[in-house]
Amino acid sequence: MLESLDEEKALEVLGSIPEKFPEAIVIEVEHVEMLLEKTAEKKATATSEFGSKLSKLSKLNGKITQIYDGSGLIQRCPKCNRWIIDNFCMVHSDVEGVWDLRIKARFDDGKERCTLIFKKDMTEKSANITLEEARKFGEAATLERIRGALFGKNFEIAGVKLNGGNFLVKDIREV
Structure with a gap:
């Protein structure tokens, strides 16, 4: 009992x-x-x-074959953190956006493809740009810098496999 x-x-x-x-x-x-x-x-x-989280990450080796639209300098809804365009959130309507950096990219290891998701810290590291610099350069120049740093290059990537063929990047190095 x-x-x-x-x-x-x-x-x-x-x-x-x-x-x-x-x-x-x-x-x-x-x-x-x-x-x-x-x-x-x-x-x-x-x-x-x-405590052993870093050793539990999945690793991928391959090439970034596409940088998706919506990558680079973006604005997010301050309430739900969704990507917004022209200060309009699909959930909260008109909002004052918060600036952020992100990358969504197609990754191909020769056998299968997935979508890489880079949050702000990994975007800054991989493209060698800070959020403040990106805001000064603007959206188009930031996206070009990201493409120049990543597109067509081979990388070893550590991260977490997510649903829907997505992969959250926790570390990256060019090989």
Whole structure:
């Protein structure tokens, strides 16, 4: 029998039908024990991976074959962080945008292709440009600098595979 849980703790019980009595709710004990064991395993795995995150990154070797539109100096919605055009957010309508740098690029390793996503810090590193410099140069000049630094060159890339064939870049070096 399980003891009652604190207010801030909860169990998720899937695929079972509880029986309700005046004093208690009864759930199949074997099912609850399985859930508790799985939760404990997940917590142990997460703890052991913490601190060794860099060694857990996926690595790719190949060539950047296209820099997508919407790369370079962009503006984001201050409320939802979506890319906006002309101070218009699809969710929040008219907003005052916040400047940011990003790159979305096609990457080909000879076997398969994926879309690389570079956040601000990796965009600054890979194109050797800061957000402040990009704002001075403007959108077109910033995009040309990014293309010159990345397009058609071979790279070793470390990062995280995301859904939909996307890959979040955490480190990059030319090979």
